[in-house]
Amino acid sequence: ELKVEQNPLFLSMQEGKNYTIYCNYSTTSDRLYWYRQDPGKSLESLFVLLSNGAVKQEGRLMASLDTKARLSTLHITAAVHDLSATYFCAVDIRRDDKIIFGKGTRLHILP
C-alpha cells in the first residue's frame, strides 16, 4: 500500500527565511504533485514532477524529485507572508488510478 509522509506537518517561520518541506513515499511512483490549499479553498496545482532528478521552480518555490530515495522536497526561498497556506504532496502510480496525498504541511509565515 502506497503511503505518503510529509514533514514537518506545521511550520511557522519568519519572512525572509529559507526552509524545506519533505515528502517521502513508500513505493515506486510515476509522478509526484505539489498542491497549495488556502483555508476554505480548493487545491491549486503547483508542480508536477515526472522523472528522477526533476527540478521545477516558480517564484520563491522550488520542487525536486529523487525517485531512488522516494523523496521530494519543496524549498521556500526568502519566504513572504503570501506563501502562508497548507502544502500537500501527492503521488500516483500509473497502474493504479488514484492519487495518494500526504497529510499536508501548514505553513505560517510571520511578518
Add this chain to the structure above:
Amino acid sequence: GAGVSQSPRYKVAKRGQDVALRCDPISGHVSLFWYQQALGQGPEFLTYFQNEAQLDKSGLPSDRFFAERPEGSVSTLKIQRTQQEDSAVYLCASSLDISSEQYFGPGTRLTVT
C-alpha cells in the same frame, strides 16, 4: 475556460438525512474523481469514473455512499442516512484522461448535525 464546478458549496444535514453532491467536470474530460477531505487532513480517494463507467470505488467508506455519472459528464455523489463522521469537504477532480493531471473543484463542505 470554465473549471470544475461543484454544488452546493455548503450543505448542512441532520443525521439520518440523505444528501446529493454534484460535480460538473471540465468539458471533454474523460476521468472524474471524488475525494473526501476531513478537517486538517489530506484528501482521500473515494471513487473514479472513466466516462460513465465507475472503475474503482474502493475508497467509498460504506455502502451508504453511492456515486454515478450516467452520461459521462456530470457526476453525483450520494450519501444515504448521513452520520456525523461524514462531515468533511468533498472534492471532485477531472482530467483529460487517466494519465493526465487532475484539476480540482472548489469542494462541497458537508456538515452533519
